[in-house]
Amino acid sequence: MEQIIHIPVLQKEVIQYLNPKPNENFIDCTLGQGGHALAIMEKTGPGGKLLGIDFDDNSIKDFETIIKNNGLEKRINIICDNFANLKKIVENNKFGPIHGILFDLGMSSWQLERGGRGFTFQKNEPLDMRYNPKTVLTAREIINQWPKREIEKILEEYGEEKFSRKIAEEIVREREVAPINTTFRLICILKEVLQARYRQEKIHFATRTFQALRIAVNCELDNLGEGLNAAMEVSPPGAVIAVISFHSLEDRIIKEFFRANEKTGKINIITEKPIQASEDEVKHNPRSRSAKLRAGKKI
Numbered sequence: 473m474e475q476i477i478h479i480p481v482l483q484k485e486v487i488q489y490l491n492p493k494p495n496e497n498f499i500d501c502t503l504g505q506g507g508h509a510l511a512i513m514e515k516t517g518p519g520g521k522l523l524g525i526d527f528d529d530n531s532i533k534d535f536e537t538i539i540k541n542n543g544l545e546k547r548i549n550i551i552c553d554n555f556a557n558l559k560k561i562v563e564n565n566k567f568g569p570i571h572g573i574l575f576d577l578g579m580s581s582w583q584l585e586r587g588g589r590g591f592t593f594q595k596n597e598p599l600d601m602r603y604n605p606k607t608v609l610t611a612r613e614i615i616n617q618w619p620k621r622e623i624e625k626i627l628e629e630y631g632e633e634k635f636s637r638k639i640a641e642e643i644v645r646e647r648e649v650a651p652i653n654t655t656f657r658l659i660c661i662l663k664e665v666l667q668a669r670y671r672q673e674k675i676h677f678a679t680r681t682f683q684a685l686r687i688a689v690n691c692e693l694d695n696l697g698e699g700l701n702a703a704m705e706v707s708p709p710g711a712v713i714a715v716i717s718f719h720s721l722e723d724r725i726i727k728e729f730f731r732a733n734e735k736t737g738k739i740n741i742i743t744e745k746p747i748q749a750s751e752d753e754v755k756h757n758p759r760s761r762s763a764k765l766r767a768g769k770k771i
């Protein structure tokens with residue numbers, strides 16, 4: 473099978489702002505395929521440690537193999553958990569002193585291509601969308617069981633979808649005919665409502681609906697708020713918190729978080745403006761187009 477590798481976004485810039493040095497310790501809250509983690513570890517040898525967290529135990533398996541093959545087991549601790557629990561994870565693992573914390577939000581190319589959980593509208597997969605199958609809510613449940621108004625609300629809030637009411641109406645009508653269990657069935661329904669309306673848009677007509685469902689299923693915005701607050705609590709003075717977001721809802725939360733903590737004298741924002749990918753990076757990795765990096769140094 474073709475090897476699909478997640479290309480880490482803004483890698484050079486992440487390293488510039490985290491500025492890892494020999495024997496320093498870092499937390500990667502969104503380990504994924506470990507691209508950023510490896511780049512950090514290259515700079516923190518011989519003794520620097522990394523605490524790598526990811527909620528999706530499947531997607532970090534490849535990285536566990538890389539770690540073993542490179543004899544890095546002693547320097548990295550991989551934890552499958554929600555970064556909303558960051559404080560407890562740090563305490564349980566007695567990890568420190570911490571020099572920096574990275575969040576690279578959303579999902580990886582691996583999850584899109586190989587996850588098999590319905591993150592992509594390019595493949596016919598079960599409508600699941602959970603990062604971690606131990607959590608309860610699935611996209612299938614939202615689509616088939618939630619009231620029309622609730623579906624409309626998440627499409628509007630989390631997808632910023634202009635046609636949320638029309639989509640919700642069509643979903644409710646179609647689920648009466650037969651349960652909507654797969655990505656392709658949902659795509660067919662969306663196509664009916666949206667294809668003509670999205671003709672002039674650059675994005676695929678299903679993008680906003682899929683984003684909204686993923687955010688709702690994984691409580692992404694709540695987790696982000698909790699994760700950032702926990703990062704503040706566990707960071708000692710001088711530690712850098714760096715966050716990469718991929719859409720305006722996330723970026724708004726991050727901007728507010730840094731501004732509020734700067735106001736109270738707890739953090740120094742070190743990215744004057746959000747850092748975005750260069751034209752060259754976007755050419756090589758289209759996923760980086762919407763990425764924004766913000767970073768602050770704990771006072």
Ligand SMILES: C[S@@+](CC[C@H](N)C(=O)[O-])C[C@H]1O[C@@H](n2cnc3c(N)ncnc32)[C@H](O)[C@@H]1O
Pocket residue numbers: 478479480481501502503504505506507508509525526527528531553554555556576577578579580603695
């Ligand atoms: C964009 S990928 C990270 C890619 C990684 N930086 C790399 O270089 O390979 C985001 C990762 O965050 C994980 N994730 C999303 N929400 C999470 C959460 N609340 N807690 C822990 N991990 C989460 C996803 O499972 C995914 O693997």
